[in-house]
Amino acid sequence: MRQSIAGSVTLSDIAERAQVSTSTVSRALSHPDRVARATHERILRIVEEMNYQPNVLARGLRRRQSMIVGLVIADILNDFHATIAKGVQDAAYQRGYTVMFGNTDEDPMREERFLQALNQHRFAGLIIVPTERSRELLARYARTPVVEIDRSSGREDAHVILADNVASSRAVVAHLAQLGHARIAAVTGSRTVTTGAERLQGYLDGMREAGLAVDPGWIAPAARHDEASGFEAMQRLLELPAGRRPTAVFAFNNQVTAGVLRSLKRAAIQVPQQMSLVGFDDSRWAQLMTPSLTVVAQPARDMGYLAAERLFSLIANPDLPGTVTRLATRLVLRESTAAVLSAAGSSSASTVG
């Protein structure tokens, strides 16, 4: 049997073949219980035979809503974001939704234009890794279901899927402290995003719990979430006088970790012998590096999947009260962390301080 040419078969073609009205065909497909069993089966058979594919444009127009959900992330080249995207797509796929990705590169203009495009498609809902601008942007789509992921925009009654950042950071510090490190630095991300603030909080909590004092110089903020900022931040740490120089570094996200690595590589500092390193976000390459990286692994795919599931509940029932879900992370121990060198070695230069 010849496959029909793409997209040419319509409801009324089916209706004609089945000797019923288009209404009945439509019902047979969307409300099977409102159609006689025999009719239903006959129609389904013909639909199959003619390879009918509903025109979602017409459907969306009529229903005033499409089966499209938007996903706004900063950078699809970032493993963490890409994995979230996969999780979202897997969930959407099962429910028959289509995902539209928007790569904003942290640029509010692009974010705005993408939201407009989505709006033109009468999208059903949105999953977003919010930036500072997002809150204001989202206000325009107040009636649309939104799930935030990774960070929180601070919108009231929002639905948010987060990693347990505080606990993660505490675990990292505990691990390093146990290895004998006392001078532990943090290369933080932007403090204005909740993720950065929480991770910093966890770091401070962890230090306190380990009974370690925090030198303000050890907190090196990376201006942006990119490799260059990480590089600069680590450079600043390396300029500290020997007695204050950290023996371990905790980098708050994968981009920044890359920058830190480059800085260490350039300064010919051996990891972990001269400097222990812990990163946020796992990835294929973190395992393959030499040394392989000790990292906090976030359940990115699950976060994406959960966010999508939450979004679908929200689409079905828009009045659900806001929720915040926190997922546990896993500290994956690899080769980039090791016991601190003997106190002699590290204190020999501390006469400077």
Add this chain to the structure above:
Amino acid sequence: MRQSIAGSVTLSDIAERAQVSTSTVSRALSHPDRVARATHERILRIVEEMNYQPNVLARGLRRRQSMIVGLVIADILNDFHATIAKGVQDAAYQRGYTVMFGNTDEDPMREERFLQALNQHRFAGLIIVPTERSRELLARYARTPVVEIDRSSGREDAHVILADNVASSRAVVAHLAQLGHARIAAVTGSRTVTTGAERLQGYLDGMREAGLAVDPGWIAPAARHDEASGFEAMQRLLELPAGRRPTAVFAFNNQVTAGVLRSLKRAAIQVPQQMSLVGFDDSRWAQLMTPSLTVVAQPARDMGYLAAERLFSLIANPDLPGTVTRLATRLVLRESTAAVLSAAGSSSASTVG
């Protein structure tokens, strides 16, 4: 001024405010030259004021075509594919098109379902990294513009954007030969995809040009395009008797390179001292590894951008004859390749062979 609620303003709202018919408003927006200048300006002002956003569902329904282009790739987690996606999206963004990504994981079922979803959206065109199944699948959408990228499906009169794989491989072999390597192995991808075949051809050409004999055992096919296959292939190479064991390996894509690395790491073989390594596809982490990787860098973003541009020409003029565009690659020399050890070192164990 209050922003209107998302999506509620329609053509007739504008028409009413401007004291004209909806036809005129529509024309003012899509065919400005068919409307009096004064009317045009007045309408545009009102459109602006009321924040009108066209309903693309209605438009698509009427025009029987949407402003959506599909992009089918195997794995968004693969840097090469993700970069292509970015290029495509950048080009689409400028033209007002929306991109729908399909992650197939090389699964024909997923590919088929994604094409169906696109079809239901009356997509305007498709960019695809074809698999073996694609040719057959695409036959159903004969009237739809398609651009193939990275590989060729073998469809007649197809539009294809490729990297110059043969030349790339030859350059790799020449580089290794110049470093004194004679036993150069190739961890190939699937030979049934054109990319794999071409890279293999380039390897063979390169060896011939360098005056080097090829031991069939040096050609280690990776069953699939994934890390595990690369690992296994490298394991097989390492089992070769010392006299036949390669001193350099050329891995045909980035996934496979990862597997090769893992295998080498497990066998505690030093790169590049004991084994030189060249990979295909550059990425952020290839630069940060220790040693950093010598690779063939494909212009992935440009490939995506070009593919999209080609697609738009094709949408405007579907009868353009097929074209094949080949882009040059760049061999990026880094730390993973080095001169071969002295003949003594490598032949000392060759008594076994």
Add this chain to the structure above:
DNA sequence: CGTCTCAATGCAATCGTTGTCAGCAATTGT
């Protein structure tokens, strides 16, 4: 001055689907 042309605009049909309403036949209750 009458007719012809042409630019500008309006009218109305249409794209394919959905949902409301009403109608019809068969079944049930009395």
Add this chain to the structure above:
DNA sequence: ACAATTGCTGACAACGATTGCATTGAGACG
């Protein structure tokens, strides 16, 4: 046997934009 109910179905009017055709009025020209 008749009314009430129930189960299916069809007719029809949207949804919002586009577009071929008809209409209008102003200016050109004989």
